[in-house]
Amino acid sequence: MTFEVDPIKFIVHDEPALRGESNYIARVDLAPFGFEDQVEQVWLRRMADDGEAVVCCIPFRACGLALRDMVRLSAESTVIELVRPSGSRALRALIAELDVEGIRRVNAEVQARISQSGLLFEWSGDRHVAIDVPPGADAEAIMDYFDAEEAADRLSWEWSDVVRFRI
Template structure:
């Protein structure tokens, strides 16, 4: 979900992949990723009494972070401590939607592969990709839209996590 308040867009995770009872939330400033005026709220699980936190959601916009990564924070997430080995595949579906809308095919392929995903609205999905995953059915499900430029994809680790 995205909400704009006083010129800042806040991106939140309504259904984090690893939602638990005692989680923390912290923002990631998205300005270093050319998304000025945007903050993404991540769900975190405390690991070492406030020294480190495990990411419990699949980042929609923050680069260089994935489910299970260990991060540090002050007021915001400010450092990557340890990479989990997971990746995030993000797919954005453009408007207007074509007749051959592949969103349901993508969702079915993700579920069939046993992967976790989170949707931000109905046009943007972040897919958790553990180290060993068979991704061809995922790519095949949206290939037509990628070729027609009605959907776009990227890996979240195409850029390193940074705060400045």
């Protein structure tokens, strides 16, 4: 889901993967990743008063971050540093702008494959999904499906860590 405040577009997490563990919301500036005037609002669990926190959502657009990563916040509640990676990776896919039935069909198949895998995931609308892939988890069936759908121009996918986190 997104909403706009002035010229800035916020990417928000309606159902963060670890909502019960979160107690803080901060921002990630998306300009370094090619999304000018966009900010991702991330759910965190503050660890101490030193500005460190654990990521409690699966990033939709921020690169180089994943669920349970330790980050450092600025005084303005902006993520400014990846302190310690959790070892998880975020696998993200965007369903193409198909007709309503096409989006529904691809969405349902993505949901089914994620459910079979037992992995945590979040949706932004009905076309953008972020999946947590912890160390040792098997996401091969999902990736095989994504590869086939990408070849058919029905979705595109990426790992969030193909670009390192930066501000």
